[in-house]
Amino acid sequence: MKLYSLSVPFLPVIIALVNYSSGSYVALVPTQIREYSSISLALANVGNGGYSQYEVIFHKSPKKGPKKELKSVITVQDNDTTTVSFKTESLDEGSYKFTIRDLAKPSETHNRFLEVFRKSSVILIQTDKPIYKPGDTIKFRVLVLDHETKPLIKLKSVNIKLIDSKDNLIREWPYAKIQNGIFQSQLDLANFIALGSWTIAVVARSGDTKYKSITIAEYVLPKHEIRITKSTLTTIKDKSLPLTIEARYTFGKPIKGSLYLTIDGSDLPNKTEINGRAQIRVDLQNIITDQSDSDVVWLNVTANVEEAGSGHLYQSSANIPIYQKPYKLTLQKSSEYLLPEVPYRCWLKLTDPLGEPFEQPETIKVKATRDIRLWLDKTYMIERKPDENGMLELQFETSDSTMKLDIAATYAGETTHFTIPSEMDQSGDRPFLKVSVLTGNPRLSQPVELQVHSSFKMSLLLYYVIAHGEIVASGKLHVKELRWLNFQLMTNFKMVPRASLVVMAINSNKLIKDVVQFKVHDLNSFVNVTLSSGETEPQKQLTVTAKSYPKSMVGLLAIDKSVLALGSGNDLTKQALFEELETPILASSYLDELEVSTTVFNSIVFNILNCYDNYYGG
Known part of the structure; x- marks a missing residue:
């Protein structure tokens, strides 16, 4: 096996290419695994002329206890892709790896060692108030969930500590029992305690740790509230x-x-x-x-x-x-560059400065010019109103010699300019593949529209969706010698809050690929709360009605509104959950296309890399 190493800042990328006499396959193998989850590996059979069978072995070699192998034999049709998954359960210290074997060539095996990613749970901490004073009662709630926001059934207890501002241990719950993913308790504070920032620390058996700061201070609740607002934009x-x-x-x-x-x-x-x-x-x-x-x-x-x-x-x-302006006009692009002989799609988005569409927008006047070298090739004149979402779709033809597209959009007497350059200026003769997300705001359980452009005529397109270090969707598209196509992908909760889409095609024995990220900021649950009265008095009964899916757990919190004027951050928020769910994101911008000669190389194995936003895409 011939190994090529490509350096990425803070992250090595290993790509292995192996010689066979005929045919090839592509394997996507994760670099990291986590406890009590599934681990997925994708295999694509490319150019073998018929189906192939592969044996995939997940080796578990813990330092303590017996070794174990999980095996799966899968059949992959020609020019198709299949995903195989294993349950990881508990992962002690030791060695873990994948072995891939083409059963038609049993003497040839490919191994990939795996690192254990210890964050196997999502821990959230909620307190009843952001600030307390001596003599108060601290009420808190701890949620321990899996990466699908369901109770982590395998975890029976956690360790919880309350530490004061002088690092003194005030109270410890060494075996706080988790019931349906929740532990809640309270503690009465003494009248004479250290003031300042205290910490609630939660440690799970896997080593997952979560900290939350609360403030202890001598305060007086405000007796007034003054609000300053502007009535119009x-x-x-x-x-x-x-x-x-x-x-x-x-x-x-x-x-x-x-x-x-x-x-x-x-x-x-x-x-x-x-x-x-x-x-x-x-x-x-x-x-x-x-x-x-x-x-x-x-x-x-x-x-x-x-x-x-x-x-x-x-x-x-x-x-x-x-x-500066009573409106905001932006351009959403299907691609950053023009591609030769591929229609270019983009959308003008008109909103108020806060991002909300107008109920009755005026007409947008568009003048677009297509340039060839230093010559004006074609001019488009368009006058239309945007739709109810503030979107105005535009489409322009391109040619082999198109160098750039200039768009001048006029609204309310002011003109905004946009320029889209040609990909030819960026890549020269190097083949490329570009995938773009056309859906502006992907929603859970709704299709996402995607567009793929290439500098060559594609025949087979493979795609994989990777989230939380797992392959959560995959497929293949027979393109019929086209250079661009649109297709749809159905989202699921495993893609929340962010996922990476990898697309691949083979051109002149080269594997060409691209990666795009998309966000799905929805939850697969809901809760509605209503009160029997908007105003009540002491000693009167107030009915609280909560609605959600059957078998849901609803947590309630009642707090003196004036306390919130002193601080925030005590409550659970959707954004806080998404931040906990975020994991390192797949990186590909550092991976150039790989040569796959049918006479020299046969198999490509590359890693599902985990890389944070600042390394790819932001």
């Missing part, structure tokens, strides 16, 4: 900024008194009377004097409310955005 060209100031006590009654405003440190001269609510128009011409190239200018607005009678002063601040 405001641009730099507007003469005034409409502001709404709401001042109320935390129990709901309005604050009466006098209102004074300060903007970016400068006091406004006028005083306004307020009775819970006041609306003010601020002259922008005297405030924003410097012209900025930024899309938004932020103004710091401070409201000072002097309570009538007592003279108590209440204060609150907010950053108010002032936009």
Whole structure:
């Protein structure tokens, strides 16, 4: 076996190419495995003229205990791909590897050693408040889930420690029993304790650890709430900024008194009377004097409310955005470059500055010019309104000599320019394959539309979807000598929150491939909570109704609203879950195409690499 090593920053990439007299196969093998999950390996049979049988062996050689082999024999039809999976269960210290053998050539084997990735669970910690004072009761909840957000059944208990700001162990739950993926408890704080940042530490048997900080401080709950908002979207060209100031006590009654405003440190001269609510128009011409190239200018607005009678002063601040334009116009591309003789698709997206589409948008005027060298080849003139999502689809023809496409989009009297260069300037004569995600916001259990371009006529296209270090979908497409095609892929929860799509094709005995990432930010569960009344009193009954899927567990948290004015971060959020689910992402931008000569090389084995966002795609 001849080995080629290609260096990637902080990550070695090993590619093995082996000689056979006829035919070839491609194997995708993971570099890492995790406990209590499935490990997948993909095999593609390319150019053998008929079906082939392969034996795949998963070797488990722990330091303690007997060795074990899990075997699977799979049949792969010609120009097809198949995935084989094994359950990992517990993975102790030791050696683990895959062996692949073509049964038509049993003396030839390919081995790939595997590293054990110890993060096998998702741990989340929730507290009832972000801040506590001496004498309070800390209530907390620990969730231990698998990578499909289901309770981790194999894990029976975790170790939990509460550590104060001086690194003293206050309390330990050495065998906190997990029931349906949850442990919850509480602790009464003493009246005289160390103030500052305390830590809740959760350690699972696998070594997975999660920390959460809470604040212990002598605080007084705020008795008032002042909110500063702007009633309309405001641009730099507007003469005034409409502001709404709401001042109320935390129990709901309005604050009466006098209102004074300060903007970016400068006091406004006028005083306004307020009775819970006041609306003010601020002259922008005297405030924003410097012209900025930024899309938004932020103004710091401070409201000072002097309570009538007592003279108590209440204060609150907010950053108010002032936009350059009342709209945002961007271009979503099917590919970063033009491909010769391949229609180019792109979408103009029109929204307000916050990203929301307009209910009644105006017409967008588009002038697109196609250039050949220094000559103008063709001009497109388009006038249309975007759809309900703010999207305007465009498509342009290209030729072998097209060098670039210039797009000028005019909306509300202002023109925005975009340029798409030709791939010929980037790759020269080197063959290439490009895959793009056409669906703007992929949703769970919905199809994702994908487009593949190539510099050569494809006959067979292989694709694999990799998420959490596993192959979660695969397939093949017979292309019939085309240079581009669209196809759809159905998403599933294993692709949440992010997945990588690998596409491959063979051209002139070279394996050409590309990788694209897409996000699926949905959950396969829901919860709706309603109250029997929006307002109640002490000693009165309040009914809370929660709706979700059958057999779901719903956790409830009731908290004094005024506590949230002192801090945040105590609750569970969708974003926090997605951050825990994130794992290293497949990298391919450093892998050039590999030569696969039918007379020199037969088999290609390359790793499913794990690499963080900053190494590929961002």
